[in-house]
Amino acid sequence: DGCMVQSVEYDHTASIECLRDPMKPLYKGGIIQNSEFNNGLMGWSTYRNNKAGVGKSASGNRFAVVQGAISSLFGAGDAAASQSHSVYQKVQMQGDTHYSLSAWLQVSAGTAHVRAVVKTPNGENITAGGIDAQSGCWTMLKGGMTAHAYHSGQGEVFFESDTPVDIWVDSVSLQPFSFDEWDAHARRSADKARRSTVKVVARGPDGQPMPNTNVSIQLLRTGFPFGNTLTKEILSNPAYEKWFFSRFTVATMENEMKWYSTEWNQNQEDYKIPDDMLKMAQKYGVKVRGHNVFWDDQNSQIKWVRPMGVDQLKAAVQKRLKSVVSRYAGKVIHWDVLNENLHFNFFETKLGPNASPMIYQQVGQIDHNAILFMNEFNTLEQPMDPNGTPTKYIAKMKLIQGYPGNGGLKLGVGLESHFSTPNIPYVRGALDTLAQLKLPMWMTEVDVVKGPNQVKYLEQVLREGYGHPGVQGIVMWAAWHANGCYVMCLTDNTFKNLPVGALVDKLIAEWKTHATSATTDANGLVELDLAHGDYKLTVNHPSSLAASHTITVDAASSEHTVSLKV
Numbered sequence: 386d387g388c389m390v391q392s393v394e395y396d397h398t399a400s401i402e403c404l405r406d407p408m409k410p411l412y413k414g415g416i417i418q419n420s421e422f423n424n425g426l427m428g429w430s431t432y433r434n435n436k437a438g439v440g441k442s443a444s445g446n447r448f449a450v451v452q453g454a455i456s457s458l459f460g461a462g463d464a465a466a467s468q469s470h471s472v473y474q475k476v477q478m479q480g481d482t483h484y485s486l487s488a489w490l491q492v493s494a495g496t497a498h499v500r501a502v503v504k505t506p507n508g509e510n511i512t513a514g515g516i517d518a519q520s521g522c523w524t525m526l527k528g529g530m531t532a533h534a535y536h537s538g539q540g541e542v543f544f545e546s547d548t549p550v551d552i553w554v555d556s557v558s559l560q561p562f563s564f565d566e567w568d569a570h571a572r573r574s575a576d577k578a579r580r581s582t583v584k585v586v587a588r589g590p591d592g593q594p595m596p597n598t599n600v601s602i603q604l605l606r607t608g609f610p611f612g613n614t615l616t617k618e619i620l621s622n623p624a625y626e627k628w629f630f631s632r633f634t635v636a637t638m639e640n641e642m643k644w645y646s647t648e649w650n651q652n653q654e655d656y657k658i659p660d661d662m663l664k665m666a667q668k669y670g671v672k673v674r675g676h677n678v679f680w681d682d683q684n685s686q687i688k689w690v691r692p693m694g695v696d697q698l699k700a701a702v703q704k705r706l707k708s709v710v711s712r713y714a715g716k717v718i719h720w721d722v723l724n725e726n727l728h729f730n731f732f733e734t735k736l737g738p739n740a741s742p743m744i745y746q747q748v749g750q751i752d753h754n755a756i757l758f759m760n761e762f763n764t765l766e767q768p769m770d771p772n773g774t775p776t777k778y779i780a781k782m783k784l785i786q787g788y789p790g791n792g793g794l795k796l797g798v799g800l801e802s803h804f805s806t807p808n809i810p811y812v813r814g815a816l817d818t819l820a821q822l823k824l825p826m827w828m829t830e831v832d833v834v835k836g837p838n839q840v841k842y843l844e845q846v847l848r849e850g851y852g853h854p855g856v857q858g859i860v861m862w863a864a865w866h867a868n869g870c871y872v873m874c875l876t877d878n879t880f881k882n883l884p885v886g887a888l889v890d891k892l893i894a895e896w897k898t899h900a901t902s903a904t905t906d907a908n909g910l911v912e913l914d915l916a917h918g919d920y921k922l923t924v925n926h927p928s929s930l931a932a933s934h935t936i937t938v939d940a941a942s943s944e945h946t947v948s949l950k951v
Contacts, residue, residue, distance in 0.1 A: 392562075392563075392566045392569075393412060393560060393562070393566070394570065395485070395562065395567070395570040395574075395813075396411045396412065396485075397817045397820070397854070398411060398817070399525060399527050399814070399817040399818040399820070399821050400525040400821065401525075401775075401776075401779050401818060401821040401822065403519055403522035403523065403524050404489075404522055404523050405442070405444075405522055405523070406442055406444055406446045406523065407446070407448075407489030407523040407525070407555045407556045408489070408525070408556060409421070409556060410487070410488075410556040410557060410558040411485075411487050411558045411560065412485075412558050412560040413558075414556075414557065414558050414559075415485075415558045415559045415560035415561070416476055416477070416559050416560070416561060417474060417476070417542070417557050417558055417559050418474070420556060420557045420558060421447065421555065421556055422439050422447045422448055422449050422554075422555060423447055425439055426438075426439060426449065426472065428474055429449060429472040429473065429474050430472065430473055430474070430475070431451060431470075431472055431473070432470045432473065432543075433470075435451050435452070435470065436451070436452045437449060437450065437451045437452075437472050438450050438451075438452070440553065446555070447555075448489075448491075448553055448554060448555035449471065449472045449553065449554045449555065450493075450551060450553050451470070451471055451472060451551050451552060451553075452551060468545050468546065468547060469497075469545060469546045469547075469548065469549060469550055469551065469552055470543060470544070470545050470552070471543055471544035471545070471552040471553075471554045472543070472554060473541050473542060473543035474541065474542050474543075474557075475539055475540070475541055476539070476540050476541065476542055476559060477538075477539060477540075478505065478506060478532050478536055478537060478538060478539070478540040479532060479537055479561060480532055480533060480534040480535065480536050480537040481532070481533065481534050481563070481564060482531070482532045482561045482562065482563060482564075483529065483530075483531050483532075483561070483562045483563075483564065483567045483809060483810045484503065484513075484529050484530055484531070484532060484559055484560065484561055484562075484810060485527075485529040485558075485559075485560045485562065485810050485813070485814060486501055486503070486513045486514065486526075486527070486528050486529045486530070486542070486558065486559050486560075486810070486814070487525060487526060487527045487528075487556075487557075487558045487814070488501060488525070488526050488544065488554060488555070488556060488557040488558065489523040489524065489525050489526075489554070489555045489556045490516060490518040490523065490524055490526055490544060490552065490553065490554060490555075491518055491519065491520060491521070491522065491523050491524070491552075491553040491555075492518045492519065492520050492546070492548075492550040492551065492552060492553065493520060493550050493551035493552075493553070494520050494550055495519075495520060495548075495550070496517050496518065496519050496520070497517070497518055497546045497548035497550045497552075498515055498516070498517055498518075498546060498547065498548065498771045498774075499515065499516060499517075499518045499526070499544050499545070499546045499552055500512050500513075500514070500515040500544065500545055500546070500768075501513040501514045501515070501526055501528055501542070501543075501544055502542070502543055502544070502545055503530050503540055503541070503542055503559075504540055504541040504542075504543070505532065505536045505540050506536055506537060506538030506539055506540050507535060507536065507538075509536075511530045511808075512530075512768045512769045513528040513529050513530045513768060513808075513810075513811060514526050514527060514528020514529070514768050514774075514811055514814060514815075515528075515768055515769075515771060515774050515776075516774060516775070516776040517774070517776045517777065517780070518546075518552070523555065524776065525818075526544075527814035527815070527817055527818050528768055528808075528810065528811040528814040528815065529808070529809075529810025529811050529813070529814055530808055530810060530811065531808065531809060531810060542557070542559055562810075567809070567810075568848070570852075571848050571849060571851075571852030572848075572852065574852040574853065574854060575848070575851050575852040575896075577854070578852070578853075578854045578940075579608075579609050579851065579896065579916055579917055580914060580915060580916050580917065581914075581915060581917065581938055581939070581940065581942045581943075582912055582913070582914050582915075583912070583913050583914075583915055583936070583938055583942050583943070583944070583945060584910060584911075584912055584943065584944040584945070585600050585905075585910070585911050585912075585913060585922065585924075585944075585945050585946075585947060586905075586908075586909050586910050586944065586945070586946045586947065587600065587905050587909045587911075587924050587926070587947050588909060588946060588947070588948050589926075589930065589948075590930075590948075592948075593909075594905075594907075594908050594909025594910070595905060595909045595926055595930075596905055596906060596907045596908070596909055597904060597905065597926070597927065598904065598905040598909065598924055598925065598926045599902055599903075599904055599924070599925045599926075600902060600903050600904070600905060600911050600913070600922065600923070600924050600947075601900070601901070601902035601903075601922075601923045601924075601925075602898065602900065602901050602902065602913060602915065602920050602921070602922060602923075603900050603920060603921040603923070604897055604898055604899070604900070604918055604919075604920055605918070605919040605920060605921055605935065606634065606670070606918055606919040607634060607893075607896065607897050607916065607917075607918045608916065608917030608918040608919070608937075608938065608939060609851065609858070609859075609896060609916070609917060609918075610634050610635045610672065610827075610857070610858035610859070610860075611633060611634060611635065611858070611859050611860075611892075611893065611896070612633045612634060612635025612636055612637065612671075612672075612674075612858070612859070612860040612861070613629065613632075613633050613635075613636065613637075613860060613861045613862075613863055613864070613875075614636070614637050614638070614639045614830075614860070614861065614862050614863065614864035615629065615636045615637065615638055615639065615641075615662060615666070615864060616638075616639050616640075616641070616864045616865065616866060617641055617658050617662065618865065618866070618867065619662065619665065620658070620661050620662065620665065624879070624880050625865060625880065626665065627880075628876065628880040630665075630666075630669040630671060632889070632890070632893060633671065634670075634671060634672065635671065635672050635673070635674065635718075635858060635860055636662075636666050636671050636672070636673050636674070636860075637673070637674040637676045637829070637830075637860050637862075638659060638662055638673070638676060639862075639864040639871075641658050641659045641662060642659045642675060642676055642677070642709065642713075643676070643677060643680065643685075644678075644679065644680070644687060644690075644705055644709075645685070645686075645687045646658070646659070647659065647708075647709065648687070648705065649687065650689075651689045651701075654708060656712060659713075663713070663716055663717075667716070672717075672718045673716065673717050673718065674717060674718060674719040674720075674721065674829070674860065675709075675710075675713055675717035675719060675720040675721065675755065676721045676724070676760075677720070677721035677722070677723075677724040677760065678705070678706060678709060678710060678720055678721070678722050678723065678744070678748055679702070679705070679706075679722070679723045679724065679732060679744065680723075680724040680725065680729075680731075681723050681724060681725050681726040681728075681729035681730060681731050681732055681733070682724070682725055682728075682729040682731060683729065683731045686731060693735075695735060695736065698735050698736065699736065702732070702736070702744070703747075706744065706747055706748060706751075707751065710748050710751040710752050711751050711752075713752075714751055714752035714754070714755070715752070715754060717752075717755055718755060718756065719755055719756050719757075719758050719797060719799075719827075720748055720752065720755050720756075720757050720758065721758050721760040721799060721829070722741075722744060722745050722748050722757050722758065722759075723740070723741050723744050723745070723759075724760050725760065725761055725762065726741050726759065726761075726781065727759070727761045727764075727772060727773060727777055727778060727781050728761065728762065728763070728772050728773060732744070739788060741781070741784065741785055742784060742785045742787075742788030742791055743788070745757050745785050745788075745791065745794060745796070746788065746790055746791050746794065749791075749793075749794045749795070754795075755795070756795045756796070756797040756825050757794055757795060757796050757797065758796070758797040758798070758799035758827070758829070759778065759781065759782060759785070759796070759797070759798065759799055760799035760801060760829055760830075761773060761778060761799065761800065761801060762801040762803055762830075764778050764800050764801075764815060764819070765800050765802055765804075765807075765811075765812050765815050765816070765828075766801075766802060766803060766804050766805075766807070768808055768811045768815075775815050775818040775819050776818075778798075778819065779818075779819070779822060782796065782798070782822060782824075796824050797824055797825040797826070797827065798819050798822060798824050798825065798826040798827070799827055799829040800816075800819070800826070800827070800828050800829060801828075801829055801830040801831075801862075802828045802829070802830060802831040802832075802846060802850075803830060803831075803832055803862065803872075804831075804832070804833045804834070804842060804843075804846055805833070805834045805836075806838075806842065807833070807842055807845060807846050809845050809846075809849060812846065812849050813849055813853065816849070816850075816853045816855055816856065817853075817855070819855070820853070820854070820855030825857050825858075826855050826856055826857060827856065827857055827858040827859065827860065828846075828850045828856060828858075828859045828860070829860050830860065830861075830862035831843075831846060831847065831850070831859060831860065831861045831862060832861060832862045832863055832871065832872050832873040833846065833872075833873060834872050834873075835872065835873075839873070839884075839885060840884045840885055840888050843873075843885060843888060844888055844892070847859065847889075847892055848892075851892075851896065861873075861875075861889070863875050863885070865880075873885055874886075875889055896916060897916050897918065898914075898915045898916045898918070898920075901913070915938045916938075917938050917939050917940070917942075918937075918938060919935060919936070919937050919938075920935065920936050920937075920938060921933060921934075921935055922934060922935070922936050922945070922947065924947050932947055932948065934947070
């Protein structure tokens with residue numbers, strides 16, 4: 386009918402290297418004109434009295450530079466007085482559209498936190514992402530924002546910093562996606578990452594293929610780890626136990642494994658509760674994340690730990706680390722080693738700047754199997770937070786990796802994901818960037834605050850995680866408490882679903898393959914499209930030959946041959 390528009394495929398490309406010359410803009414710049422500054426400053430403007438020009442690198446790459454981009458003081462009322470600005474471009478924006486934004490940035494001196502900002506037609510400034518840009522090389526920023534119905538009209542795209550530097554810009558891209566296009570990509574991406582086509586060949590006792598054989602599949606266990614937080618109430622509440630273990634394949638104890646729970650009074654350790662919770666999880670074959678060895682937040686330290694001097698604290702840290710890690714080594718799949726060590730620094734302040742890498746090293750020496758996670762908030766949730774950005778996260782991870790003796794550590798990227806209003810294009814861009822670490826990446830504490838859009842936002846966040854090829858598991862922070870949950874309850878006190886719980890059940894059902902059967906063709910072959918997981922495969926031939934065995938379907942799966950014996 387002539388109005389079919391070929392939709393653009395989302396591009397997951399990201400870089401975590403600081404490069405001499407930037408890469409080409411994604412989507413050839415999208416709706417940004419002259420995105421590589423090969424036509425001078427055509428399409429671009431500057432704010433206030435800034436002078437802009439085009440620089441050229443030794444290799445011939447052109448980019449926008451701004452001189453005197455630091456606004457002079459216009460009196461106390463000018464909020465932007467101390468901000469540095471880049472060149473900007475006016476863009477025509479559509480309502481109800483996700484915009485994916487990327488750019489390569491450099492600053493004239495040192496290192497500075499630079500934000501990407503989209504100014505919407507109604508005058509709102511929306512932060513689309515932020516990075517620590519350096520001088521002498523280019524860093525990629527990847528993020529985005531959502532234009533709502535009332536955001537239709539002319540907007541602006543620019544970059545700013547609170548540090549007095551000149552901001553250089555290149556390879557800028559702004560690509561619109563309709564909500565339907567965006568969601569369809571997440572579903573296609575999920576199908577590719579979480580499902581495989583498996584060939585089953587049925588052969589008779591003589592080794593010949595057997596046509597007209599019925600092959601049926603029964604799911605034993607889902608492959609993609611999807612979990613939730615547990616509380617000690619589960620030990621004495623069979624309804625809670627039944628509800629939890631019939632749904633989830635991973636559990637995190639909300640508080641019960643933390644230092645303040647196991648040694649509230651110095652030298653009086655008590656592990657009975659976490660021991661019992663772990664035993665219960667093991668009974669159901671549910672894997673447990675070890676949360677946590679230490680927490681870097683000053684306010685979360687036990688009262689007897691806070692006033693300690695260096696030597697006392699070192700001894701206490703050694704004791705706690707050996708105690709909890711050796712007790713649960715081999716029984717937990719992950720350790721959150723030094724929780725929130727990007728935002729907080731209690732142990733660094735007391736024990737020195739290498740406290741994190743040293744503690745990770747010691748945990749890895751005791752437990753060789755568990756993956757050792759950084760676990761942090763606002764890396765996905767808040768593009769406005771300069772302390773939680775993907776660039777800051779990556780720098781901390783590289784500090785841990787690069788410390789002498791840490792080369793062999795199994796490290797993991799933990800993203801708490803405590804959302805209020807998620808910026809979905811930013812979430813996807815941040816996941817793209819963090820995936821470049823090539824480490825196991827989990828969303829570890831997912832919740833969304835109460836509000837009219839709680840269910841909708843949670844669904845968006847969970848689908849982004851499940852649909853992202855870099856994410857290997859999701860755990861929600863929705864522990865049940867009789868007197869109310871942290872921010873998100875899935876059920877009432879009789880374990881009947883609330884709207885959030887109904888959504889979670891809908892997704893669990895959607896993400897698994899239900900019992901199914903098919904018949905082999907003339908070559909004894911049948912192809913099954915299956916969500917990853919463990920299955921019981923049963924093969925029945927009219928001649929009453931039959932066989933059944935279990936198979937594991939994962940990303941590496943291809944062909945399973947089943948031999949039928951009399």
